[in-house]
Amino acid sequence: MSDSNAIGVIGLGYVGLPLALLFSRAGSRVLGFDVDAAKVTALNAGESYILHIPSDGIAAARKAGFEATADFKRIAECSEVIICVPTPLKNGREPDISYIVQTGLSIAPHLRRGTLVVLESTTYPGTTDTELREVLEAGSGLKAGVDFHLAFSPEREDPGNPQSKVAEIPKVVGGLTPACLQRALALYGRAVKRLVPVSSCRVAEAVKLTENIFRAVNIAMVNELKVVYEAMDLDIWEIIDAAKTKPFGFMPFYPGPGLGGHCIPIDPFYLTWKARQYGQHTRFIELAGEVNTAMPQYVVQRLGKALGASGKALAGARILLLGIAYKSNVDDDRESPGYVLWELLEGAGAKVDFHDPHVPVIRPSREHGHYAGRRSVPLTAETVAGFDVVLIATKHDAVDYALIAKSAKLIVDSRNALAGIAVDAAKYFKA
Numbered sequence: 001m002s003d004s005n006a007i008g009v010i011g012l013g014y015v016g017l018p019l020a021l022l023f024s025r026a027g028s029r030v031l032g033f034d035v036d037a038a039k040v041t042a043l044n045a046g047e048s049y050i051l052h053i054p055s056d057g058i059a060a061a062r063k064a065g066f067e068a069t070a071d072f073k074r075i076a077e078c079s080e081v082i083i084c085v086p087t088p089l090k091n092g093r094e095p096d097i098s099y100i101v102q103t104g105l106s107i108a109p110h111l112r113r114g115t116l117v118v119l120e121s122t123t124y125p126g127t128t129d130t131e132l133r134e135v136l137e138a139g140s141g142l143k144a145g146v147d148f149h150l151a152f153s154p155e156r157e158d159p160g161n162p163q164s165k166v167a168e169i170p171k172v173v174g175g176l177t178p179a180c181l182q183r184a185l186a187l188y189g190r191a192v193k194r195l196v197p198v199s200s201c202r203v204a205e206a207v208k209l210t211e212n213i214f215r216a217v218n219i220a221m222v223n224e225l226k227v228v229y230e231a232m233d234l235d236i237w238e239i240i241d242a243a244k245t246k247p248f249g250f251m252p253f254y255p256g257p258g259l260g261g262h263c264i265p266i267d268p269f270y271l272t273w274k275a276r277q278y279g280q281h282t283r284f285i286e287l288a289g290e291v292n293t294a295m296p297q298y299v300v301q302r303l304g305k306a307l308g309a310s311g312k313a314l315a316g317a318r319i320l321l322l323g324i325a326y327k328s329n330v331d332d333d334r335e336s337p338g339y340v341l342w343e344l345l346e347g348a349g350a351k352v353d354f355h356d357p358h359v360p361v362i363r364p365s366r367e368h369g370h371y372a373g374r375r376s377v378p379l380t381a382e383t384v385a386g387f388d389v390v391l392i393a394t395k396h397d398a399v400d401y402a403l404i405a406k407s408a409k410l411i412v413d414s415r416n417a418l419a420g421i422a423v424d425a426a427k428y429f430k431a
Helices: 016-025 037-044 055-063 072-077 098-110 128-140 178-189 201-231 236-243 267-276 283-309 337-347 381-385 401-407
Strands: 006-010 030-033 067-069 078-083 116-119 149-152 171-175 195-198 318-322 351-355 389-392 411-413 428-430
Touching (some): 006 016, 016 030, 016 055, 030 072, 037 055, 072 078, 072 098, 078 098, 098 128, 116 128, 116 178, 149 178, 171 178, 201 267, 201 283, 267 283, 283 337, 283 411, 283 428, 318 337, 337 351, 381 401
Parallel strands (some): 006 030, 030 067, 078 116, 116 149, 318 351, 318 389
Antiparallel strands (some): 149 171
16 A cells, blocks of 8 residues: 555545645645546646646646546545535435435545545535545545544635635535544645634535525526617626725626536525425525526527617527636536527527537537537638527637627627627627
């Protein structure tokens, strides 16, 4: 057996990989675990597969001892194990914690006495000290809080934001017992500047849900205001820009074509589901979900109106969907509203192509597998001019919006991407 004091990070995606690199830079030996053999191979070759994580950072970690593996027997080499796996929704908006449970089952046979297990995946209060705890105890024969330590610490990644650095984001930590909490604080204290201890795993789980519900509700508010102000011929973007000059009592949130990513469209419903078990009804959260979910339909309606003003119908129209990633300057297309727009447009008889500088080929997914393999079309003046309308679904810095403004026959902008760019008002519509 190798050194048995490694930190194991399970799930080397948008949360786990930055965390693994953080601990590596702090001087710890890190073992990264992932079931995707392609990711393991790429990382061990010093190559990144995530846009905002440079390959030289992977290469530096490899020189420092970082290693990726798909062999869960090597959990036995780890004195600390951090779980960063997906927590999607099932049909009917029910939580799917199967990845957490399966990971627990994979860890348990190799769990040593004294090991710390930390869950970072966003989930409902009680997951760590019930479902995860049960599979770890049953599979290992050890008792949480006695033979091994158990904690929850929510991830706070902000992909695409160059100002967001994992080491500088305060880290909320909750433990099963006071000793579990202290062990988890000692772990994160090696690499994170500020720690925020809370009284339990359940409080820490609720903190993450509260953060994301806050965003979802406020985005729903500005999405609703967008529709209202559009009916009054007022620009929501101008209104927000002016409102945010108030130095107190206001925080800017921005509208869009719907919610995307693996957090904001999903996490609120983890709480609504759990709340029902306590006889509680989360009307405000549900309403926010309805507003945000309706945004793609609103954008398509606006696009149809824009086409109608130019004498064209939506059926048969050639549409360039500009941006399939869920947010600016990332290559993450999970839960992207772009796919909902695409399906609505094709359902109305339109012919759709897409361009995204960060998503050259659409990867397989269980939600939108029928688009897998579709390739981003080149963004040239000739290509743009060949479409009846360009629909801006994501704003990327790498896109030449001046070219869009000049070459497109018609533009529907759901992200205010052409702000400050000269464009013929007759062909430009906000949505």
